[in-house]
Amino acid sequence: PICALSRRYHVTWNKKPLGETRLAARVRPYHALLTTLADPITRKVLQAAPLLQCVANFAVGYNNIDLQAAKEKGIWVTNTPEVLTEATADIAWALLLSCARRIPEGERMVRAGKFKGWHPLMLLGQDLTGKTLGIYGFGRIGQSVARRGRGWNMKVLYHQRHPVSRSVEQGLQARYASFQQLLQRSDFISVNAPLTTQTRHRFGTREFLKMKRSAIFINTARGAIHDEKALAHALQKGIIHSAGLDVYEFEPRIHPQLTRLENCTLLPHLGSATVETRDQMALLAAENIHLVLSGRKPKTPVFIP
Numbered sequence: 001p002i003c004a005l006s007r008r009y010h011v012t013w014n015k016k017p018l019g020e021t022r023l024a025a026r027v028r029p030y031h032a033l034l035t036t037l038a039d040p041i042t043r044k045v046l047q048a049a050p051l052l053q054c055v056a057n058f059a060v061g062y063n064n065i066d067l068q069a070a071k072e073k074g075i076w077v078t079n080t081p082e083v084l085t086e087a088t089a090d091i092a093w094a095l096l097l098s099c100a101r102r103i104p105e106g107e108r109m110v111r112a113g114k115f116k117g118w119h120p121l122m123l124l125g126q127d128l129t130g131k132t133l134g135i136y137g138f139g140r141i142g143q144s145v146a147r148r149g150r151g152w153n154m155k156v157l158y159h160q161r162h163p164v165s166r167s168v169e170q171g172l173q174a175r176y177a178s179f180q181q182l183l184q185r186s187d188f189i190s191v192n193a194p195l196t197t198q199t200r201h202r203f204g205t206r207e208f209l210k211m212k213r214s215a216i217f218i219n220t221a222r223g224a225i226h227d228e229k230a231l232a233h234a235l236q237k238g239i240i241h242s243a244g245l246d247v248y249e250f251e252p253r254i255h256p257q258l259t260r261l262e263n264c265t266l267l268p269h270l271g272s273a274t275v276e277t278r279d280q281m282a283l284l285a286a287e288n289i290h291l292v293l294s295g296r297k298p299k300t301p302v303f304i305p
């Protein structure tokens with residue numbers, strides 16, 4: 001995005017996130033900000049930027065931005081939907097396969113020199129084929145996860161506030177379930193919802209207790225949608241089978257108990273991390289900024305100010 005924009009604009013950048021205080025101290029001269037999910041674009045930051053017209057988030061999620069404050073100031077907020085859908089669904093699937101087939105455990109075992117030959121009971125996992133996949137949050141990414149489930153002949157349930165249209169349900173052969181049904185009936189649960197006040201800590205001790213003991217919990221959305229301490233407890237006590245996480249509540253910090261559990265696969269927020277996807281995200285964010293700064297409507301606004 002820097003190359004694309006620097007032909008027309010004066011661009012500066014930081015290699016690492018600055019944090020709220022330093023951001024607020026530096027934003028004054030800027031007309032646009034290209035931000036990552038690690039940049040807290042709070043009311044304080046927005047108030048310190050009198051010239052600001054656009055915050056282009058280099059992510060589909062925008063829980064790092066105070067939308068209300070942006071709206072009040074008439075600042076456009078944009079994100080990068082669509083272009084990262086398939087890459088993120090792939091990471092959810094990679095985590096599901098990792099947990100079900102205990103792939104990271106096997107890899108650690110081989111590297112530690114502990115593979116002493118084939119054994120009929122070594123590292124037994126679970127079949128995926130024909131199982132019930134439960135998706136929490138059935139937007140673009142959730143639906144893309146569902147589409148992959150069909151390749152494994154899975155039954156797909158989903159939950160979010162409102163059901164999707166019949167034609168989308170039929171196309172994906174997915175059925176709407178209440179949250180309780182989703183917890184109780186799913187063999188695998190994939191979280192693909194945005195982080196909002198409604199979804200924060202939606203998965204805690206009570207929810208893990210309702211799941212099957214064989215359940216696998218995958219979160220590639222935002223870490224704060226589950227309660228990390230409750231998840232660590234559920235994994236340690238065998239309340240659920242395993243978990244695959246790409247996201248954490250306080251990134252890059254991870255609840256220390258999670259890092260000690262063999263039945264937890266941990267990735268460093270790789271959902272959209274492919275060359276093709278990151279290129280497209282960059283171009284989209286740059287295009288959004290250019291459109292706003294030339295007085296036009298951005299391509300992917302989060303709201304219309």
Ligand code: GLV
Binds near residue numbers: 037060084221271272
């Ligand atoms: C990544 O987490 C994103 O929201 O794009």
